[in-house]
Amino acid sequence: MMRVGLIGAGFIGRNHFNQYERLGGRAKVVALCDKEADRRSGDWSKVGGNIADTQGTRRDLGGIRQYAEWKKLLKDSEVDMVDICVPTYLHAQIAMAALKAGKHVLSEKPMALNVRDCNKMLAVAAESPGKFMIAQCIRFWPECVWLKEAVDDKRFGELKALHLRRQASTPTYSEGNWIQNPELSGGAILDLHVHDVDYALFMLGKPRWVCAQTYQRTGGGYDRVHALWQYRPDLVVQLEGFWDMFPAYSFNMGFTARFENAAVVFDLVGGKPLTVQKPDGSIETPPMRPDDGYFNEICYFLDCIERNEAPRVSTPAESRDAVAIALAEVKSALTGKVVAIK
Numbered sequence: 134m135m136r137v138g139l140i141g142a143g144f145i146g147r148n149h150f151n152q153y154e155r156l157g158g159r160a161k162v163v164a165l166c167d168k169e170a171d172r173r174s175g176d177w178s179k180v181g182g183n184i185a186d187t188q189g190t191r192r193d194l195g196g197i198r199q200y201a202e203w204k205k206l207l208k209d210s211e212v213d214m215v216d217i218c219v220p221t222y223l224h225a226q227i228a229m230a231a232l233k234a235g236k237h238v239l240s241e242k243p244m245a246l247n248v249r250d251c252n253k254m255l256a257v258a259a260e261s262p263g264k265f266m267i268a269q270c271i272r273f274w275p276e277c278v279w280l281k282e283a284v285d286d287k288r289f290g291e292l293k294a295l296h297l298r299r300q301a302s303t304p305t306y307s308e309g310n311w312i313q314n315p316e317l318s319g320g321a322i323l324d325l326h327v328h329d330v331d332y333a334l335f336m337l338g339k340p341r342w343v344c345a346q347t348y349q350r351t352g353g354g355y356d357r358v359h360a361l362w363q364y365r366p367d368l369v370v371q372l373e374g375f376w377d378m379f380p381a382y383s384f385n386m387g388f389t390a391r392f393e394n395a396a397v398v399f400d401l402v403g404g405k406p407l408t409v410q411k412p413d414g415s416i417e418t419p420p421m422r423p424d425d426g427y428f429n430e431i432c433y434f435l436d437c438i439e440r441n442e443a444p445r446v447s448t449p450a451e452s453r454d455a456v457a458i459a460l461a462e463v464k465s466a467l468t469g470k471v472v473a474i475k
């Protein structure tokens with residue numbers, strides 16, 4: 134059984150905790166760290182987020198060791214794997230320390246706030262015995278896995294156009310409002326839009342160049358981006374990410390993929406299934422794999438540890454590339470020029 138030390142019991146830490154509870158004997162949270170006393174003791178009534186917690190806001194953490202400081206959790210010899218769910222500006226520091234302490238490390242996206250820190254993390258991981266993966270949940274999201282398979286096996290012919298979208302109201306739930314400080318979160322581009330940057334990389338590899346336009350409307354850094362990625366002249370790839378909407382606006386992630394012989398549409402909002410429309414007008418709703426990307430990414434990381442294999446579905450180098458390309462979009466927006474991707 135994998136003994137997990139979870140650092141950060143906020144929105145996504147609570148979500149991961151719920152996933153481990155579903156894993157039965159395969160993995161168990163044995164230690165929990167949060168700087169806030171109520172959160173590390175299982176009172177999650179003040180934890181918010183853009184996806185509701187259906188399991189209630191209080192947990193009995195009897196038997197789970199509680200730490201106020203992450204450095205102390207890393208010294209716990211009965212922790213095999215560390216799951217890092219703290220604000221983004223802490224990812225690099227904690228991940229490197231955990232790897233140096235000999236732990237397996239799953240760390241939330243984005244990998245870090247800049248490419249320099251990502252490269253430092255890669256260097257430490259290369260010298261460390263533990264497995265390392267960034268929790269890029271979209272690579273494991275059933276509809277997104279399905280679309281990548283359709284692109285790869287060309288069941289509908291070539292992909293001709295792709296629109297990835299991630300749309301939200303301005304986040305107000307983070308502890309101390311760190312998320313609206315771009316120096317701590319990277320703003321909407323590194324916090325929200327990076328999911329689609331990473332997914333496009335997963336599906337199509339690196340583009341030749343990107344161009345983008347961004348907006349700052351809410352005072353929390355860039356809170357909207359519209360980008361075009363160039364691969365080849367007969368493929369249009371458009372990515373849209375924003376969190377500048379009013380509070381009542383429901384969170385949505387989705388895509389429209391135009392293939393030679395089909396149009397595939399998915400939007401999370403409203404709970405509608407992914408649809409495939411054929412040129413003759415017929416519509417199919419193919420069955421999806423069970424479970425969401427959060428559960429699936431954790432299961433995959435555990436697979437890798439159990440098989441003693443480095444993660445391949447999502448590599449830390451690709452997560453670094455996602456940060457680099459997201460920042461290239463910002464550069465494009467600032468300069469008004471396309472930015473070549475190496």
Ligand SMILES: NC(=O)c1ccc[n+]([C@@H]2O[C@H](COP(=O)([O-])OP(=O)(O)OC[C@H]3O[C@@H](n4cnc5c(N)ncnc54)[C@H](O)[C@@H]3O)[C@@H](O)[C@H]2O)c1
Nearest residue numbers: 141142143144145167168169218219220221241242307308
């Ligand atoms: N994969 C996803 O879909 C997804 C969704 C949300 C957030 N995230 C990522 O997860 C990370 C956390 O985001 P969140 O929404 O859970 O934020 P949050 O503010 O809800 O939770 C962060 C938690 O970390 C704790 N914390 C802060 N500093 C700490 C420290 N020094 N030591 C111990 N605990 C500390 C806070 O008290 C809080 O409980 C971010 O990097 C974010 O980008 C990913």
